[in-house]
Amino acid sequence: MHIGMIGLGRMGGNMAERLRRGGHTVVGYDRDPDISDVGSLRELVERLPAPRAVWVMVPAGEPTRQTIHSLGEILEAGDVIIDGGNAHYVDDQRHGEELAAKGIGFVDCGVSGGVWGLDNGYALMVGGEEEHVKRLMPIFETLKPEGEYGFVHAGPVGAGHFVKMVHNGIEYGMMQAFGEGYELIKASGLVTNVTDTFRSWKEGTVIRSWLLDLMVRALEADPDLHGIRGYAQDSGEGRWTVQAAVDHAVPLPVITAALYARFASRQEESEAMRVVAALRNQFGGHATEATKGADSPGADVTPPAP
Amino acid sequence: MHIGMIGLGRMGGNMAERLRRGGHTVVGYDRDPDISDVGSLRELVERLPAPRAVWVMVPAGEPTRQTIHSLGEILEAGDVIIDGGNAHYVDDQRHGEELAAKGIGFVDCGVSGGVWGLDNGYALMVGGEEEHVKRLMPIFETLKPEGEYGFVHAGPVGAGHFVKMVHNGIEYGMMQAFGEGYELIKASGLVTNVTDTFRSWKEGTVIRSWLLDLMVRALEADPDLHGIRGYAQDSGEGRWTVQAAVDHAVPLPVITAALYARFASRQEESEAMRVVAALRNQFGGHATEATKGADSPGADVTPPAP
Amino acid sequence: MHIGMIGLGRMGGNMAERLRRGGHTVVGYDRDPDISDVGSLRELVERLPAPRAVWVMVPAGEPTRQTIHSLGEILEAGDVIIDGGNAHYVDDQRHGEELAAKGIGFVDCGVSGGVWGLDNGYALMVGGEEEHVKRLMPIFETLKPEGEYGFVHAGPVGAGHFVKMVHNGIEYGMMQAFGEGYELIKASGLVTNVTDTFRSWKEGTVIRSWLLDLMVRALEADPDLHGIRGYAQDSGEGRWTVQAAVDHAVPLPVITAALYARFASRQEESEAMRVVAALRNQFGGHATEATKGADSPGADVTPPAP
Amino acid sequence: MHIGMIGLGRMGGNMAERLRRGGHTVVGYDRDPDISDVGSLRELVERLPAPRAVWVMVPAGEPTRQTIHSLGEILEAGDVIIDGGNAHYVDDQRHGEELAAKGIGFVDCGVSGGVWGLDNGYALMVGGEEEHVKRLMPIFETLKPEGEYGFVHAGPVGAGHFVKMVHNGIEYGMMQAFGEGYELIKASGLVTNVTDTFRSWKEGTVIRSWLLDLMVRALEADPDLHGIRGYAQDSGEGRWTVQAAVDHAVPLPVITAALYARFASRQEESEAMRVVAALRNQFGGHATEATKGADSPGADVTPPAP
Secondary structure, eight states: OEEEEEOOSHHHHHHHHHHHHTTOEEEEEOSSTTTOSSSSHHHHHHHSOSSOEEEEOSOTTHHHHHHHHHHHHHOOTTOEEEEOSOOOHHHHHHHHHHHHTTTOEEEEEEEEOGGGHHHHOOEEEEESOHHHHHHHHHHHHHHSOSSSOSEEEEESTTHHHHHHHHHHHHHHHHHHHHHHHHHHHHHHSOOSOHHHHHHHTTSSSTTOBHHHHHHHHHHHHSTTOTTSOSOOOOOHHHHHHHHHHHHTTOOOHHHHHHHHHHHHHTOSSOHHHHHHHHHHHHHTOSGGGTTSOTTSTBOSOOOOOO | OEEEEEOOSHHHHHHHHHHHHTTOEEEEEOSSTTTOSSSSHHHHHHHSOSSOEEEEOSOTTHHHHHHHHHHHHHOOTTOEEEEOSOOOHHHHHHHHHHHHTTTOEEEEEEEEOGGGHHHHOOEEEEESOHHHHHHHHHHHHHHSOSSSOSEEEEESTTHHHHHHHHHHHHHHHHHHHHHHHHHHHHHHSOOSOHHHHHHHTTSSSTTOBHHHHHHHHHHHHSTTOTTSOSOOOOOHHHHHHHHHHHHTTOOOHHHHHHHHHHHHHTOSSOHHHHHHHHHHHHHTOSGGGTTSOTTSTBOSOOOOOO | OEEEEEOOSHHHHHHHHHHHHTTOEEEEEOSSTTTOSSSSHHHHHHHSOSSOEEEEOSOTTHHHHHHHHHHHHHOOTTOEEEEOSOOOHHHHHHHHHHHHTTTOEEEEEEEEOGGGHHHHOOEEEEESOHHHHHHHHHHHHHHSOSSSOSEEEEESTTHHHHHHHHHHHHHHHHHHHHHHHHHHHHHHSOOSOHHHHHHHTTSSSTTOBHHHHHHHHHHHHSTTOTTSOSOOOOOHHHHHHHHHHHHTTOOOHHHHHHHHHHHHHTOSSOHHHHHHHHHHHHHTOSGGGTTSOTTSTBOSOOOOOO | OEEEEEOOSHHHHHHHHHHHHTTOEEEEEOSSTTTOSSSSHHHHHHHSOSSOEEEEOSOTTHHHHHHHHHHHHHOOTTOEEEEOSOOOHHHHHHHHHHHHTTTOEEEEEEEEOGGGHHHHOOEEEEESOHHHHHHHHHHHHHHSOSSSOSEEEEESTTHHHHHHHHHHHHHHHHHHHHHHHHHHHHHHSOOSOHHHHHHHTTSSSTTOBHHHHHHHHHHHHSTTOTTSOSOOOOOHHHHHHHHHHHHTTOOOHHHHHHHHHHHHHTOSSOHHHHHHHHHHHHHTOSGGGTTSOTTSTBOSOOOOOO
């Protein structure tokens, strides 16, 4: 079928290529005129037969919001927009409503697949109305992996990015679980063959997983991970997962702990711990008694009222 | 080679069978005379050629301790005992020292494989001295799965059960991460195809894993898990993992949160929450004012000093 | 000075009364005409000399937003609005900006004090511009407790409700800490005099506090808290605290754990735990083997690939 | 009454002094002959009239165990030993049983009071049999603060140190709650008067407490706590609290989080986070693709199977 692709960076460009290989006709637009098929969004829209399908693959947040807003101005009733970026599901819901008022369809699509997606396909998690998703199935069929998995129509608008967000939250918890297990093994001083241990778990165990495979690869390349700094960024999805949990009054202790561990890993020094340390110093009373350990008997003592 | 197997229950019996199929000569002992090859430990020892190898496969704790103690009385220098149960690594270390004083070797072996182990092999995590592990390799080779993974000599005595314990700790964290993701998806009310979502993750995602496969199987059998009570037992390994972390001053937020979630799931009512509720009631002051919501402005008020 | 008070419920009514006792002239408005001094916001505004001060004491969220919006339509440049409710600090910031565009001042004020506030004064946490806060000091001086504490100008608009929010977050953590200690003491079965223990801590200990005093009162009234259900509501402030932490990448493990404990306490059954239980069942393999405990050796076994 | 005091360091020496001021006859023993009243434990025992009372005030662990063992060899049936150190309650229970076999009483006593205890008294938490505690009441009455609080007979042997341990656990949670609140306030950038804010909370709030008083003192001395390193030691009590919770299957999320925050604060670099970072690097695939951000769309991609 015909589709417009907005954003021809690594992800959008590869997806356009995979679609073309699959027999679809793709009109691409990018801010960079060297790689763009058209000079403007308007031209892209004009080159597509109605009812149109336009896939937006630009950074989440403001760029996506602006692109979708602009498209909403020039598309017609019956057309459909797909947001394949990393948008917050709340943004999706707003976009869906705004476009619905104009008769334009909206589908959100969480995408996994990275640089291998061109050849191996992209895992797709889709939210939107049945009719829009159905119409786009030729596109999804081409983009997804060949096997029987890797595609889901999770629910109405927003559901696609929502489950992609939760996927990432689960990922946070799993990664941290592996990290903690590794740290305990190292700290024990009892295990002489750490890499062998993780490698052996690839068969016959409960925790065998793609993350375990990656971990073994990392340990094989750098057995003590000495080349790796012990801090980690977090993406929006981890934060959104926790915020969604708080909104829905769902306790998420593991996923939240994993997020907080990343926060903490990026701190030079913990302000909270300054307070704890300051309070422990206060137990000792006046400065001249600061040598008194707070752990000795009676250290948790109340000073006389002034 | 020749080996004694003590404990011929489902695990020990199957392991004996797999060893026999592999060409080893197994003398089995069980308290149940109907399935025992010999009438006593002493007879078992007498039937084995020196240097002997005796595999103990009885419940962890007192039964294992007593069996190993008894064996220590009747085995000879040069013999070796393998504890294949679920012992605490600290027990292993004590057993290792006690037996070493008599010249008897000790090897601890964490075992995975359950009812499928007979045919598919058991994942083995071994702790002990190089010479003992080497001597027992024909046994391990027969018991382990056929692939290149599923066996590790993790370190000295105790290391086998230690890494099996950590494996289970990681497992706790991963299971809880999946549970939390599922709960958030359900609570959102946004996702209409929950089982499809999890199934789609089996390909092309970061969290694909054997646990995900199991989860999909569970959801396919019972899409809302209505047949499952929302509480979970915990095994010794989870608790030992946390206690080892505390001993080594290693922060284990995710694994501990997963353990605590199991504890909490088994409580009819939380005593801690009674206190929180009682304190909130106290904010409202005297009984006659108990209707005052603690969340309204000024609810967190200090009453007059008596 | 002259002040308008909008919302004459328990909090607003008592504050109006305390202000009158302190010599101020208060014009009160309430939806209930029986207790309202004026028939409309417009009339209230007309009865106040310029530059006016109007204190809004209505429920947070939509009611507060609507009231402030309406006031913004009828007040004049130079007037100032105080929001004394439980608003989210982000709302404050928006209100501040909207009103500033019209030359109207805005001050947010977190209030503690409840039913005792009338006689004992209200703890006030204020955000706003120096000039507005200064002008309102006669009001704050009358409302606050008599001692040297209980009032702070914390920062610009939003800072008042922000620190009140954090106060409540800290409160969550402290309450949960007491609850956990109590639960452990009860579970130990070792402590025969529980109430006496908590009471003894009122002197000479690190944890002496108003919350401890309340806890002793609660235990004296109901030694096993049998009359208290073990679940607790949470107010917006606890959730906002966690969300602010996530926004600022600040790890808040204790306050978040306290919030999640409240969430969990209100669940009949944990969906997350259904998953954990379902996964444990899966370990046992086929239904006919469901009796196999997951904790026994080898329970964490991988079944054969189909 | 007559009492022996073993260990005349800061705590033991001051307690001996307070007891003498209270009219008791104290025979002190210390390894340091310059401050010891007697040359040996045997001489101390000989100088006390039967039935004897001997207070042990030496470091917890091995020194306490050895001292109690030695006393057990030379005391007589009817005598009683008090352990006023920071022993683990499990040690108490063993000591109690061993001494009971010889007819010697044992009382454990958690002590708060530090350097101010000499003048202000020590908070005492006592475990032991009614008859022993009763006989020692003149001693406890002299040592405890003058008010109506600060002493409890919590239960049988072990209960005194158990509740002292739990007190410290609660303390951990409270301190961390204050720390987290402070950190969030600082990170917000919204609060210009931080010290004023905490100080204002000393009246009319839910969180007013001795710890808040200490925190205000610390902030007054060093408003940004720049002179304080953000890390904190932990004492045995915090760890024992968590381990007791795990033993009793009690979820302790807040207290455990506070303990783990201290563990983490002392780490140069988190090994767990090295793993998380290494896994994130692996998402990017081969080294040549390491520039690919893991947060961009599709970053969580599975590489092709080898």
